[in-house]
Structures are given as structure tokens and as C-alpha cells.
Amino acid sequence: MIQLFLPLNFLGFVYREIRRALTDLENMLGLLQRKSSIVDKADAKPLVTQGASIQFEQVSFAYQADRPILNNLSFTVAAGQKVAIVGASGAGKSTIARLLYRFYDVSGGRILIDQQDIKGLTLDSLRQAIAIVPQDTVLFNSSIRDNIAYAKPGASASEIAQVIELAQLRQFIDSLPQGDDTLVGERGLKVSGGEKQRIAIARALLKGSPILVFDEATSALDSLAEQSIVAAMREVAKQHTSVVIAHRLSTITDADCILVLRQGELIEQGSHQQLLDLAGEYAKMWQQQAKQTRLTT
Numbered sequence: 001m002i003q004l005f006l007p008l009n010f011l012g013f014v015y016r017e018i019r020r021a022l023t024d025l026e027n028m029l030g031l032l033q034r035k036s037s038i039v040d041k042a043d044a045k046p047l048v049t050q051g052a053s054i055q056f057e058q059v060s061f062a063y064q065a066d067r068p069i070l071n072n073l074s075f076t077v078a079a080g081q082k083v084a085i086v087g088a089s090g091a092g093k094s095t096i097a098r099l100l101y102r103f104y105d106v107s108g109g110r111i112l113i114d115q116q117d118i119k120g121l122t123l124d125s126l127r128q129a130i131a132i133v134p135q136d137t138v139l140f141n142s143s144i145r146d147n148i149a150y151a152k153p154g155a156s157a158s159e160i161a162q163v164i165e166l167a168q169l170r171q172f173i174d175s176l177p178q179g180d181d182t183l184v185g186e187r188g189l190k191v192s193g194g195e196k197q198r199i200a201i202a203r204a205l206l207k208g209s210p211i212l213v214f215d216e217a218t219s220a221l222d223s224l225a226e227q228s229i230v231a232a233m234r235e236v237a238k239q240h241t242s243v244v245i246a247h248r249l250s251t252i253t254d255a256d257c258i259l260v261l262r263q264g265e266l267i268e269q270g271s272h273q274q275l276l277d278l279a280g281e282y283a284k285m286w287q288q289q290a291k292q293t294r295l296t297t
Ligand code: ATP
Pocket: 063, 064, 069, 087, 088, 089, 090, 091, 092, 093, 094, 095, 096
């Protein structure tokens, strides 16, 4: 009996694995089909920027029809200004960045850059205008210089040196035995979360886009690393329209406008001081984070 049971059991296992693989394949194809729905319209025009203001006009969005994520969201970032987005995990902060980059199209409302609806623009020109500093940057196995330069193949040595300065990486690079020739990545030098994010800032700067989206790392950074990133971001903000998705409020007190999101709705907006004076949700978050910082220092 057991001689019969074992092969049948094995066949059952093979059947389940094949079923699962087919489901994965279906899911993947579904994803590809959805992704390919974001394509240039027949009459798409290239984006023409003049300072790069951003406008969300009554934007609504859902990844799945029965679960709205953003609800009637409106805000404006004037050219050259810095807006910060804060709110609890899952509030929809990163979704705003994904919509701006057109990974997805809005379900309702419009997103405009310098008065041009991004749905009518060529994807190439839109994505060339936006540089993203992701939460967790991937470094490939090559020199620090190559890791920065890949944002702009053919960048000159002086362009690279300039972004290294702006991203506050000079001191770090000078402390390495082979300077910017030092190998990083899996098989090279392990760099800290803060250094990695500054390499990503340098990369984004080299791209030369007028809009910068900075997705702050959620992982804890020591206060020195945080200060270096804040200093780098302040330099960057001088030349860009910037959108900062922030987890630590201490990093965005200088923002021109802070948007407070709760479950996809904008519940407060204003400068750091205005929001503290309002004594609402932001002020509560500020007090909580101040308490945690005191506890951990
Ligand atoms: P965090 O601070 O944790 O990064 P967030 O405010 O940036 O959170 P989003 O990443 O914008 O939140 O996600 C908002 C909501 O959308 C969450 O409930 C999340 O689970 C859901 N979500 C995000 N990406 C997808 C996706 N690809 N498909 C379905 N739901 C998603």
C-alpha cells in the first residue's frame, strides 16, 4: 500500500506545484498587461518645463477598484519649492510619487506639470524630468564613480565631482583607500544606509531633472547620517522642485509646505510652524517623534 501511496503523494505535489506556477504566470501576465496600459497616446507631446510646478487636481486612485487609496487630493507645488508628504504607513505617500512618474494613471482628476496634463505627455520626456531617490538604493558591483555616473552615461569628471560635493560625499570618498575608484556593492565595500542614500542623491542630481522626488529611508539612521542627508537635500532643493516623502519630521521642518495624509485624504497642510500652531495631527506626530528621540538618545 505504502508503495502506491508514495508515488501518488508525489504526483499530488507535482500537480500542486504546476498549478501554483500557472497562477504565478497568470498574475505576472496580468501585471504586464496592466503595466503596458501606460503608453504614449498617439498625439503625445514632449513635456516643456519652465521651472516645473506640480499640480494635483482632485486626484483619486485605487490599485483595486473596491479599495480607494487616494481620495480627491488637490495640492500645488510652485516651481522651485519643496513639499513634504507625511502620514502613517499606508496613508498613500509613495502612491503620490508613483502617479507623478506615471507608473499608474489616476482614476479621477488630473496631474499637471507646468500646466500640462501628464497623461498627454510622452513617457520619456516625463520621466526624464523627474529624478527619484528611492528608499533603498541598489548599488551594483562597480566603483562608486560608476555607480553615480550611470545616471548619465558620458558625464564628465567635473560633473561627477560637482554632484559628489553637493551630495556631501566628498569626505566619505576621500577617506577610502581608492577614492571614487573603490568598489562597492555585494562583492565590494559595504556602505551604510546613509552613504547609500547620498550616492542615490548624487545619481539623481547628475540626471539633471528639474523635479526631484526623495523617498526617505524608513530604517533608522544615526543622527550624523541624518544630518548629512538633510544637508545634501537642502543643497539639492535650491535647484529643484522637490517632493519629499518623509518619515522623520525633523528632516522636513524647512519645507515650503507639508501635506499631512490620512488614509488617502489631505487633512492638514502648511509650514512646520503653521502646523504646530494648528495643534492637530501634525503637532501630535511631532510630539510623539520628539518623545521617541529623547528616549533613544
Ligand atoms: P509607507 O510609509 O509604509 O511607505 P505609504 O504611505 O507610502 O506607506 P503607499 O505605499 O502609498 O503608502 O500605499 C498605500 C496603500 O496602497 C497601502 O494600503 C498599500 O498596501 C496599498 N498598495 C501599495 N501598492 C500597492 C499595489 N501595487 N497593489 C495594491 N495595493 C497597493
